[in-house]
Amino acid sequence: MRCVMKTLVVCAAVALVCAPLPARADGYFSPWAGVNFGNTQAEGHRTFGVSAGAMGAGVFGGEFDFGYSPDFFGEKTLDNHALTAMANLIVGIPIGGTRGAGLRPYVTGGVGLIRTKLGPSDSNDAGFDLGGGVMGYFSDHVGLRGDLRFMRNFKDLDFNNLDLNVNGPFHFWRGSIGLVLR
Helix, strand or coil: CHHHHHHHHHHHHHHHHHCCCCCCEEEEEEEEEEEEECCCCCCCCEEEEEEEEEEECCCEEEEEEEEEEECCCCCCCCCEEEEEEEEEEEEECCECCCCCCEEEEEEEEEEEEEEEEECCEEEEEEEEEEEEEEEEECCCCEEEEEEEEEEEECCCCECCCCECCCCCCCEEEEEEEEEEEC
């Protein structure tokens, strides 16, 4: 009897773990590659990274975006790069639904870290990004994503006088394209 009880408990646990659950969020993972522009230091330099997020109810969600730009400042003789890590809110409207082929134009923005290194000096600054793009799906799980974002650090922003000049000391644009898996 004891062996039968153990077997029933193990079977119930396996059935509970393996049981399908209804989808509550439309999650995605997107490795990407692109270029930086809009800043003479970063003009045309390559960048790559990954974005991952989820959209609740198909419209509103959150996203983490990580980007790395080797030779950001163009100096081949000096060790230099830029790294961004941003936590974003994302709003997108699924055209064609959240399953199968379809499009999802979106806007996104958030805050995080902008780390730069040029030779022996490096800087870790709080920053923000604003942007948008479109995710296009060919099937339930695979598609392409095009994205354009503006990145800027918070240095020298004057919040008391509402001077949010986007052309501050360190800023750039990033255009990217990538695979998107949901």
